[in-house]
Amino acid sequence: MAKLVALGALLGAILGLAACAPLSVGAPLTSELGRLRNEPIPATYYPTATLPPTWTPPPRPTRPSPTVALPSATPTPSATATPEPTATPSPTLPPPTQAPSPPTLTPIPTLAPAPLPTIAPAAAEAAPRAFALAANAQDASPSAACPVVASGYDLVPFEGPPYKGNALTDHNADLRLSVIGIAPADAPPTLVDYNGPTDPDAPKLHGLFQPNRVPTFLRAYLRFDWVWDEGRGEPYGWRGGLNLDWPAAALELATAPGETIYPPSRSPLIYGGGAIALVLFADERELTLGYSRHDDVGAGYVVHLLNLCVDPNLVALYRAQLNNGRRATGHLPAVRNAQPIGTAAGALIVAVRDRGAFLDPRSRKDWWPR
Numbered sequence: 281m282a283k284l285v286a287l288g289a290l291l292g293a294i295l296g297l298a299a300c301a302p303l304s305v306g307a308p309l310t311s312e313l314g315r316l317r318n319e320p321i322p323a324t325y326y327p328t329a330t331l332p333p334t335w336t337p338p339p340r341p342t343r344p345s346p347t348v349a350l351p352s353a354t355p356t357p358s359a360t361a362t363p364e365p366t367a368t369p370s371p372t373l374p375p376p377t378q379a380p381s382p383p384t385l386t387p388i389p390t391l392a393p394a395p396l397p398t399i400a401p402a403a404a405e406a407a408p409r410a411f412a413l414a415a416n417a418q419d420a421s422p423s424a425a426c427p428v429v430a431s432g433y434d435l436v437p438f439e440g441p442p443y444k445g446n447a448l449t450d451h452n453a454d455l456r457l458s459v460i461g462i463a464p465a466d467a468p469p470t471l472v473d474y475n476g477p478t479d480p481d482a483p484k485l486h487g488l489f490q491p492n493r494v495p496t497f498l499r500a501y502l503r504f505d506w507v508w509d510e511g512r513g514e515p516y517g518w519r520g521g522l523n524l525d526w527p528a529a530a531l532e533l534a535t536a537p538g539e540t541i542y543p544p545s546r547s548p549l550i551y552g553g554g555a556i557a558l559v560l561f562a563d564e565r566e567l568t569l570g571y572s573r574h575d576d577v578g579a580g581y582v583v584h585l586l587n588l589c590v591d592p593n594l595v596a597l598y599r600a601q602l603n604n605g606r607r608a609t610g611h612l613p614a615v616r617n618a619q620p621i622g623t624a625a626g627a628l629i630v631a632v633r634d635r636g637a638f639l640d641p642r643s644r645k646d647w648w649p650r
Contacts, residue, residue, distance in 0.1 A: 426589035426591060426622060426623060427589070428591055429540055429620035429622060429623060430591055430619055432593065433559075433593065433597050433619075434555060435601075435611040435612070435613060436550070436555055436558060436613075437573075437610055437611050438558060438573050438575040438610065439574050440574055440576070441575075442575050442607035442610070443560075444510075446607055448510060448516055449514050449604065450561050450602065450605050450606070451514040451605060453515060453516070453517065456561055456566060456584075457530070457568070457586055457629070460504055460506050461503065462529070462530045462629070462631075463501060463503075463504070463522060464499060464501055465500040465527060465529075467642070469497035469499050469642075471494070471643075471648060472527075472642045473643075474646070478646060479646070481547055481548050482546070482581060482634075482646050482647065483546040483557075483632070484544055484545050484546070484649065485544050485630060485641065485647045486545075486649055487545025487617065488533070488542055492649070495533045496534040497642070498533065498534055499532040500531055501528060501529060501532065501629070502524070503523050503529040503530060503631065504519040504521065504522055504523060505521055506518075506519060506520060507520045523638070525637075525638070526639060526640040528640050528641065528642055529631055529638040529639075529640070529641075530584075530630065530641065531629070531630055531631070531642060532629055533629075533630060534627060535624035537624065539624045540622075540623055541622050542617075542618055543557055543615045543616075543617065543621055544630075548571075550571065550573045554617065555615070555616060556615065556616060556617055557569040557570060557583075557615050558570045558613070558614055559612055559613040559614070559615065560577065560582070562598040562599075562613070564589070564592075564595060565587060565588065565589065565590065566584075566585065566586055567590050567594075568582065568583070568585070569615065571583075575612065579635070580634070580635065581632070581633065581634055582633040582634075582636075583632055583633075584631040584632075585628065585629070585630055586630075587625050587629050588622045588625055589623045589625045590621065590622040591620065591622050594613060594615075594621060594622070597613045598613050632646075632647060
């Protein structure tokens with residue numbers, strides 16, 4: 281039995297050496313390892329000792345790095361980043377009572393309703409110097425009192441009812457050129473010639489001066505339209521736009537300082553004693569003359585005068601016929617040709633109307649000697 285074991289061991293050794301001996305090129309048959317059977321096998325190649333590549337486990341996917349948080353695990357910004365303003369107020373803000381008012385937060389001015397509805401702003405801005413003087417006439421101080429230039433004036437009863445049935449005071453645009461307003465015109469301040477018939481009995485403006493003369497014309501003016509509203513109180517409406525019926529509606533005349541001013545002359549008389557015109561309005565710096573016995577600007581010729589120093593006797597006599605600005609006695613003062621009515625207070629403004637309509641005072645054939 282021992283011999284058999286020794287013989288087996290010797291046979292195993294021989295077979296092992298035979299397996300390690302190089303093979304010769306033989307038939308092109310491949311082994312289960314994919315080599316030719318006659319291809320020499322390197323000594324370092326031990327297929328039974330080396331695990332095949334497929335035995336190495338493939339790399340297993342790993343979890344994302346813990347520094348990259350999954351969306352579901354990311355806390356919302358409002359919870360960790362931005363604190364609530366009310367939870368942590370800034371300690372640097374001053375208390376509400378100490379906060380200064382920002383200089384730029386100024387209140388927005390409110391818009392005025394319908395800019396100056398009683399006097400249109402465009403009209404007020406365009407009013408010339410003469411209008412301003414007339415508007416301030418009521419505030420004349422005693423030291424600026426006008427001189428007396430006539431011994432007395434007559435009173436004449438007017439025909440028909442008083443102006444607009446005494447429903448309006450004398451502070452209105454019909455009786456006062458300073459209320460209706462004037463503004464400088466582009467028309468040249470010179471005599472102009474119009475075609476058409478001429479009334480030989482129209483008042484002549486050269487009669488304003490003694491001796492009569494055609495003075496230097498300084499400036500032509502336009503007048504404003506008037507939007508009447510007799511129910512709203514004086515001045516019973518407001519100015520409209522500039523009236524363009526004529527190139528000029530009023531005229532500024534040069535005067536000598538303090539020279540005496542007379543009524544524009546006219547031949548026909550309206551009453552005994554030489555009366556040619558009624559005083560429809562009078563104050564210290566404004567005078568309105570109507571060349572009829574009607575207490576109305578629509579009955580005939582009317583002449584408006586601004587910027588003269590009216591004789592205080594004439595102003596007092598006119599006011600004595602009023603009660604709170606309305607006609608009270610049925611009479612008005614009257615003036616005669618060449619009767620002084622006041623003195624020049626600077627350049628004189630004159631406007632002429634016929635049956636209510638303003639006409640161009642530069643017309644040579646109508647108002648000045650030819």
